[in-house]
Amino acid sequence: IEGITPLRKEQPCAWLSIMYGCNNYCSYCIVPYVRGRERSRDPKLILSELDTLVSEGYKDITLLVQNVNSYGNDTGDIDFSELLKRADSIEGDFRLRFMTSHPKDASRKLFDVMANSRHICRSVHLPVQSGSDRILKLMNRKYDAEKYCELIDYARSVMPDITITSDVIVGFPGETEDDYNKTIELLNKVRFDSLFTFIYSKRPGTKAALMEDATTPQEKQIRFDKLLEVQNQISRSINETYLNRKVRVLIDGKSEDPNYDFKGRTNGFKLVHIKNDRLKTGDFADVTIDRVSTWALFGR
């Protein structure tokens, strides 16, 4: 409801909704049925809310919607790249993120805006879901693996340091060994920083819920475990490239690791545990990385 300021309890991170609903009807997803059609918020209200957040001291602000790249389609007003450009022109010491992007709509223009920005993090979450064109079609995703890889190549050509994360669904109805192997191939080709992986689960009321599914839960679990193994190796080897490097981290709280004092995120949203008890939440700190794991970086 416009005109009511959201109650935010903790700094330094904030979510800022820019739009509601989704028009995409991916065949496995219930969101369009429960959240309704896309409704973009007025860009003036979004920018004014962002301006207020920055002046209140928020330092890591995420523009949030199911598919950022549809922003403005329903109103004919400015598109998402333009909204990002205007958001980036706000003065202050803050980082700007957005999620989620849909590969069918993410564009070179979007990556160009990111590359030329002051505040937008060099980080993108671009859910691929599968490496098989046949499964992508059944999922109603409206892109293929080639188009997806071209987008990634372009993003890396203009931002070589960009971190890329994604979502993958294993065991979508009708997924064969060959389809699954194409997903593994894509993982090895793209080399995501990290991946959110899911075993397909039926959502009643969606198209996929009516599709025939001959793969057993045991087979799906085996595929899922192997996929995690592949991704974990990739994540770890990417994290190893951070050893002995200095990264800027926004401190967002106490570390849960008893050997470290604080934790925070890099520009690319990598989790960092830090030894230094003089820091405080909301500080930016330059951290030298001296240890890595699959999931995090550690330093002082």
Ligand code: SF4
């Ligand atoms: Fe929309 Fe995302 Fe659901 Fe697809 S997966 S229908 S883009 S919310």
